[in-house]
Amino acid sequence: MTAIQAARCDDGEGSRTHLYETIANDLRATGYSINVNALPQDLAESLWHYLQGLSNRAFDPAGIGRDRDRMLNNFVRSDEICWITGEDEPCRRWLAWASELQTYLNRRLLLGLFSFESHFAHYAPGDFYKKHLDAFKGEANRTLSLVAYLNPGWQPDDGGELVLYTGDDGLQSTRVTPGFGTVVAFLSEDFPHEVLPAARDRYSIAGWYRVNTSHAGRVDPPS
Numbered sequence: 680m681t682a683i684q685a686a687r688c689d690d691g692e693g694s695r696t697h698l699y700e701t702i703a704n705d706l707r708a709t710g711y712s713i714n715v716n717a718l719p720q721d722l723a724e725s726l727w728h729y730l731q732g733l734s735n736r737a738f739d740p741a742g743i744g745r746d747r748d749r750m751l752n753n754f755v756r757s758d759e760i761c762w763i764t765g766e767d768e769p770c771r772r773w774l775a776w777a778s779e780l781q782t783y784l785n786r787r788l789l790l791g792l793f794s795f796e797s798h799f800a801h802y803a804p805g806d807f808y809k810k811h812l813d814a815f816k817g818e819a820n821r822t823l824s825l826v827a828y829l830n831p832g833w834q835p836d837d838g839g840e841l842v843l844y845t846g847d848d849g850l851q852s853t854r855v856t857p858g859f860g861t862v863v864a865f866l867s868e869d870f871p872h873e874v875l876p877a878a879r880d881r882y883s884i885a886g887w888y889r890v891n892t893s894h895a896g897r898v899d900p901p902s
């Protein structure tokens with residue numbers, strides 16, 4: 680058994696549903712959900728192996744906002760990303776898992792989540808992503824943010840925490856260690872957050888569910 684396997688246990692259908700239910704309950708109660716060791720083990724391991732095989736060239740410097748390819752801004756964030764298209768099996772499985780969660784949350788919370796996009800992110804030692812929101816009120820775009828971490832053996836003094844500003848005053852915060860299999864979900868418009876610099880390479884998947892932004896009067900695409 681590898682260290683990754685030893686840290687995890689039951690992974691059946693029941694535990695998946697249990698996780699979805701926990702996320703739904705947390706979102707309803709507080710708007711965010713932090714789950715340690717939660718990504719299904721087989722999925723987390725296959726994504727981790729996939730990442731090992733990805734060449735550095737697969738990653739591009741991350742940008743900001745809609746013109747993410749042009750408006751690179753190293754002052755705000757210095758990580759690099761690789762969009763997940765579902766061409767390869769581990770990515771297909773990730774997208775299938777995210778889609779199952781989408782279906783579950785739509786049934787339980789009537790969120791109307793319509794589509795999902797996600798990328799791998801690599802933060803080299805010292806990289807950061809300063810305090811930001813994933814979506815702005817009124818733009819009706821990103822609704823729910825989902826982050827999963829793929830860092831076996833992460834130690835507390837490796838740093839790289841996700842800081843989620845959870846208080847109404849915008850000051851109170853919760854820190855998330857980016858340990859292997861931790862899954863975080865939060866309402867994109869409601870929680871400013873930042874990524875602190877780490878002492879070692881840090882890998883995550885960041886994803887966003889959107890509602891359907893078709894304009895009134897236009898026929899919604901079939902879901």
Ligand code: OGA
Pocket residue numbers: 800808813826840841872874883884885
């Ligand atoms: C993002 C983000 C958090 C993380 O990509 O928007 O906030 O912990 N990522 O990687």
Ligand code: MN
Pocket residue numbers: 811812813872
């Ligand atoms: Mn973010």
